[in-house]
Each structure stands twice: as C-alpha cells, then as structure tokens.
Amino acid sequence: MTNLAIYTSLAGGALIGISAALLLWATGRIAGISNIAGNLFAASSGERWWRALFLLGLIGGAGIYYVVAGHAPAAREHFPPWLLAVAGLLVGFGTSLANGCTSGHGVCGIGRLSTRSFVATLLFLSTGIVTALVVRHLFKVF
Template sequence: MMETWPWQALLGGMMLGGSAVLLLLFNGRVAGISGIVAGILRPQPGEFSWRLLFLIGMVCAGWIVPLLGFALPQSLPVSSLGLLAVAGLLVGMGTKLANGCTSGHGICGMGRFSKRSLVATLVFMATAFATVFVRVHG
C-alpha cells in the first residue's frame, strides 16, 4: 500500500476537485458539505433533491470503493462515545464560526483564491497539527 498511496491520493484529490467543478458548472453551487447538509435541514424550493443525492453518493462511495478493489483506510477505535459527541459538536461549532467546512474552504474556496478561505484553511490545518502533536506527545 505504501508504494501506491501517492497515486491514490492524487487520484482522490483529482476526483474531489473534478466533482467540485462539475457541481459548480452544472448547478452553480459550491461543494461545501456543511452548506449542503444545512440545505437539507432547511430546504429551499428546488434545492432538496440534488443535496440529498449528493450526500447519498458520498455515503454509497464508501461501499462501492472496496468493490472496485481499493482498500479503505483503517478507522481508529472510538474510546468514548461522549468524547466522540463532544468532538462532533466542536467541529460543528467551528464550521459555523468559519462560515464553512474544510471541503468548502479548502477545496472550493482555495480554488477560487478566496482570502477568507485561505485564512480558514490555515486555521483548520494549524488546529489539526496541534491536535496531532498533543495526541502524540501529550
């Protein structure tokens, strides 16, 4: 696996970017997952079906990829459901504060040279680095 992972990462990145471009070209929408989910929770006329199909496609891809011969990354065991719930709430709060998520800012916003997305992505990455550092060394 280690010999092929750069190519798998490149292919995955190209697929993410390509899907974001297609959604923008054909639907005029940014592929920010938090915005797509928010549109399902508070649907606008004519917006619900494409958002639901987008999310179904994301979930189904996790089942389809192994059938195509690709391995999924191993998930880490959950040590505490309470900790998992707190982590989910913190991610949701951060998404709300940043006016978007990593997919919206990191993929779509950076591709549009958005200054706000650059700052948000730098904050996301710095937080991720700090979290890994504390988990490994703390």
C-alpha cells in the same frame, strides 16, 4: 506511504476536484459539505434534490471503494469513542464559526482565490496540527 496509498490519494483528490467543479458548473453552488448537509431539510424542494444526490454520492463513493478494495478503510484502533464524539462536536462548532468547512474553504474557496478561505484553511490546518499533538502527547492516544 505505499505506492497504492499515493495513487488512491491522488485519485481521491482528483475526484473531489472534479465533483466540486461539476457542482459549481451544473448548479452554481459551492461544494461545502457542511452547508450541503446542514441545509438539506431546510432547503426548498428544488434545492433538496441536488443536495441529497451529492451526499448520496459521498456515501456511494465509500461503498464503491469498499467493493473495489475488498475492505473498509482502516479504523483508528485504541481511539476512545468519547474523544471521537467531542471531536465531532468541536468540528461542528468550528464549521459554524468559520461559515464553512475544509471542503468549502479549502477546496472550493482556495480554488476561487478567496482570501477568507485562505485564512480559514490556514486556521483549520494549524488547529488540526495542534490538536493532533495534544491528543497524541497529552492524552497518549495514537
């Protein structure tokens, strides 16, 4: 890992923590992306504005990175699109099953010392590790 990657990772983590804390402080809501995105259109008009702004901030942050860095983050070469689609569906299923995602449980839940979030995050990470091993060694996708 290069020094630049370390600094950008630290900056990204700090920005995620700050945005989660600001959202909790300003609205009393947890920054769980799956819940924010999943309820964007089902929410009342009073709830819809902050959800839309938060999601636009995620997209805008990627745009700012692109402008500052001069390039988009590297895409996974040689990664089959069908596998990405299957992965996306499985992530959606897991998010629904766990009543939240890594941002909700891993960032906000652990920050609130939630036992449920500790267990969910442990399961997310261990499943991710096993999945990476299977994809790399069984499917030979790097």
